[in-house]
Amino acid sequence: MRAIVAEHRGKRGALLPILHAIMEDLGCVDPAVVPVLADELNMSRADVHGVITFYHDFRQTPPGRRTVRICRAEACQAVGAAKLVDRAQARLGVAFGETTADGAVTLEQVFCLGNCAIGPSVQVDDRLYGRVSPEKLDRLLEVSA
Numbered sequence: 001m002r003a004i005v006a007e008h009r010g011k012r013g014a015l016l017p018i019l020h021a022i023m024e025d026l027g028c029v030d031p032a033v034v035p036v037l038a039d040e041l042n043m044s045r046a047d048v049h050g051v052i053t054f055y056h057d058f059r060q061t062p063p064g065r066r067t068v069r070i071c072r073a074e075a076c077q078a079v080g081a082a083k084l085v086d087r088a089q090a091r092l093g094v095a096f097g098e099t100t101a102d103g104a105v106t107l108e109q110v111f112c113l114g115n116c117a118i119g120p121s122v123q124v125d126d127r128l129y130g131r132v133s134p135e136k137l138d139r140l141l142e143v144s145a
């Protein structure tokens with residue numbers, strides 16, 4: 001992590017690129033890094049913590065082996081996203097931002113995946129799916145588990 005900090009320290013607004021780099025390398029921003037980043041960047045711990053918790057993309061716990069994201073923005077809501085949300089949460093037994101007990105799947109909500117014309121949209125890791133029916137969601141979740 002100190003190497004990441006050293007790479008970005010001179011940049012204006014260095015905290016965000018550092019946090020993105022930590023996410024890329026480690027998969028999450030462990031709360032233990034807060035005092036280190038505060039010290040390295042001459043910021044208060046509260047400021048560093050505030051940035052980490054403001055942006056939902058900065059996970060503070062490791063993600064599951066697969067990440068399933070369900071779009072909850074307006075266009076997808078209009079074509080059935082709410083049913084997908086209920087189904088995914090019931091099947092996986094987790095709420096948004098949580099990971100199944102076996103570490104297989106992390107469930108997240110997003111607000112537009114840029115796939116509005118063929119919603120409802122779901123993303124599994126880096127792969128995007130459109131016109132996801134409840135049955136199609138079941139198949140995606142089975143593959144992810």
Ligand code: FES
Nearest residue numbers: 071076113115116
């Ligand atoms: S609203 Fe769901 S992809 Fe844009």
